[in-house]
Every structure is written in C-alpha cells, then in structure tokens.
Amino acid sequence: RHLYPIVDDKIITKERAIEAGIDVPELYGIIDTEKGIDKLDQIIAGRNDFVIKPAQGAGGDGIMVIADRFEDRFKTVSGKIVSHEELEQQISSILSGLYSLGGHRDRALIEYRVTPDTIFKSISYEGVPDIRIIVLMGYPVMAMLRLPTRQSNGKANLHQGAIGVGVDLATGVTLRGTWLNNKISKHPDTTNAVDGVQLPNWDGFMKxxxxxxxxxxxxxxGVDMVLDQDKGPLILELNARPGLNIQIANDCGLTHRAHAVEARLEELKAKGIQEDAEERVRFSQELFGHIASKEI
Incomplete structure (x- = not known):
C-alpha cells in the first residue's frame, strides 16, 4: 500500500515514467493552489487543445477535454462552449478535492490532448478509446480495449457506459465485447463489429x-494506454485497483492465469533468475494468447 501514491497521483506516475523513458502525454503545467489558477493563461498560451484533469481523480471524473478555442472561449470535445471562468471553476473544484480519492485537496494538471489513431474511427464514438492491460508481478495477464459510446459521453469508462472489448494477448486482435453487462459484437452507435479488429503496434503496448x-x-x-495518431502508444495512467469487468469482456477469469504466473515465478526463483519485460511478455503471449473466437 505504501506504493499506492505512485499510481494514485498522476503527476508522480508521469514523473516516474519520464525518468524511466516511458512515453506519456506531455505535461503542460501543474496548478496546486487557488492563487496558481492565475498561471492558467501562461500554461495554455498558444495551445488550442489540452486536457485539464485531477492528479488524484478516479473513474474519469473531473476531466475536461478542450478540443479548440472559439473566439474568447473554448470548445470541449463534445462541442460544448465553455468560458474562461468555467475552466477556472473546474480547476478550483479539482483543488478542493471534489474528484480526489478520499476527498482531500488535490492538484490540477494540464496536458497534451491525445488524438486517437484513425483505426478506431469505425468502432468508437467521440472521445479517446484506451487499452487496459492487467499486469501481475510484471506479467501481462489480460487486456481489453475500452470504447467510448454516446451514453458514456465520449469517456472510456465502463461504469459510465463505455464498451469493454477483450483482446488476444498474443495477437492484439479484439474479441467480443461487453456493454452495460451484456455481451455484444457491434458498437451501438456506429453499428460496426467490435471483434476481429487488429490493434496496431500490439507488442509495443505489451512491453x-x-x-x-x-x-x-x-x-x-491496470496499465491504461492510448494509441495517438502522431505519437504512437502512450501511457495514460496506472491503476492500483483495476475493476473486474475485464474478465467479463474476455469471457475468462483471472484466477488460473494468476496461478500460472505464480508457478512461473516459483520456477524462476528456484533457478535464481528473473525475466525482463520482453521475456515476461513472451511468456504471457505463449500461455494466454491465441484464443479461438467462440460462438455466442
């Protein structure tokens, strides 16, 4: 638990990732006091699009995505026009701890807005689809693609109505999906099939x-990643308490995969060796990948 702050605070996660040479969306600025809100103009000067989010938010709450400027105002990704005052109010709410885990004071970060790769156009509604991979002791054990819907207001959060689609760990090909706890094979807004889609750069995501x-x-x-059309795979955030919907999306439980990883670790420990990230990926892909698509 003493390690939770590293993943619960997006700013610390970002700093750690940058030190480790891991790609993340660029941080434009941090506001940590009411007085600091005056720095907003300086932070967003010359930028038409950006994201404001709480450092310790949970479940996608408190995030404001600005897609463009409109005269002296701003346009959110869903097309709503917001004033400068509203941006300041949003930051003020974040600082007061309205969205933070446990409700204590928080910091606001302003960062690069991800533009999703065009591969997602046909199976996503607005917003940014993301990929969550569950990692157990360094071994990827399960993955899903989360697709925004009209119902989720362009957010990739399942409890707000996004779709969770299982992904084959070996190939990066999508399987069937789950939406509001029902199994589905088509996106409700675009009506295109969500299964059988090859995610590009899959090995990159796994590593x-x-x-x-x-x-x-x-x-x-839970490692949450996005595929940016210009910058490729980026890490959005790490989650210390990933939900269990990923099992429904994959139509598969985590238990036997967890046991397989534990057995692997025992075996390596007996030999006195440790595997690096690439070797761990290979192990997971060989053992948990290549799922034959099942008929519903």
Whole structure:
C-alpha cells in the first residue's frame, strides 16, 4: 500500500515514467493552489487543445477535454462552449478535492490532448478509446480495449457506459465485447463489429505495460494506454485497483492465469533468475494468447 501514491497521483506516475523513458502525454503545467489558477493563461498560451484533469481523480471524473478555442472561449470535445471562468471553476473544484480519492485537496494538471489513431474511427464514438492491460508481478495477464459510446459521453469508462472489448494477448486482435453487462459484437452507435479488429503496434503496448512493474513496484496493476495518431502508444495512467469487468469482456477469469504466473515465478526463483519485460511478455503471449473466437 505504501506504493499506492505512485499510481494514485498522476503527476508522480508521469514523473516516474519520464525518468524511466516511458512515453506519456506531455505535461503542460501543474496548478496546486487557488492563487496558481492565475498561471492558467501562461500554461495554455498558444495551445488550442489540452486536457485539464485531477492528479488524484478516479473513474474519469473531473476531466475536461478542450478540443479548440472559439473566439474568447473554448470548445470541449463534445462541442460544448465553455468560458474562461468555467475552466477556472473546474480547476478550483479539482483543488478542493471534489474528484480526489478520499476527498482531500488535490492538484490540477494540464496536458497534451491525445488524438486517437484513425483505426478506431469505425468502432468508437467521440472521445479517446484506451487499452487496459492487467499486469501481475510484471506479467501481462489480460487486456481489453475500452470504447467510448454516446451514453458514456465520449469517456472510456465502463461504469459510465463505455464498451469493454477483450483482446488476444498474443495477437492484439479484439474479441467480443461487453456493454452495460451484456455481451455484444457491434458498437451501438456506429453499428460496426467490435471483434476481429487488429490493434496496431500490439507488442509495443505489451512491453510498455510489462515495464510498468519496474516503474511502480506494485504486484497487481491496470496499465491504461492510448494509441495517438502522431505519437504512437502512450501511457495514460496506472491503476492500483483495476475493476473486474475485464474478465467479463474476455469471457475468462483471472484466477488460473494468476496461478500460472505464480508457478512461473516459483520456477524462476528456484533457478535464481528473473525475466525482463520482453521475456515476461513472451511468456504471457505463449500461455494466454491465441484464443479461438467462440460462438455466442
């Protein structure tokens, strides 16, 4: 638990990731006091799009995504026009701890807005789809793609109505999905199939995720990543308490995979060796990958 702050505070996660040479969305600035809100103009000067988020937020709450400027105002990703005062109010709410885990005072970060790779156009509604990989003791054990819907207001959070789609660890090909706890094979807004999609740069995502174990030292984490059309795979955040919907999306439990990893660690310990991120990825892909698509 003493390691939780590393993943619960997005600013600390980002600093650690940058030190480790892991790609993350660029941080434009941090506001940590009411007086600091005056720095906002300086931070966003010359930028038309950016994201404001709480450092210790949970479940995607408190995040404001600005897609463009509109005269002396701003346009959010869903097309809503907001004033400068509203941006300041949002930051003030973040600082007061409105969105933080446990409700204590928080910091606001302003960062690069991710533009999703065009591969997601046909299976996502607005927003930014993301990929979550569950990593156990450094071994990726399960993955899902989270797709925003109209219902989730363009957010990739399942409890707000996004779709969770299982991903084959070996190939990066999507499997069937789950939406509001129902199994589905098409996106409700675009009506395109969500299964059978090849995610590009899959091995890159797997290596990034496996490498996060060294970054934070937590035995069980959810690594949330995005595919930016210009910058490729980026790590958005690490989650110390990833939910269990990923099992529903993959139609598979985590228990036997966890046992397999534990057995592997015992075996390596007996030999006195440790595997690096690349070797851990290979192990997971060979053991947990290549799932034949099942008929529903």
């Amino acid at each position: 990034l995720a496996a490498g996060c174990y060294e970054l934070c030292g937590l035995g069980y984490i």
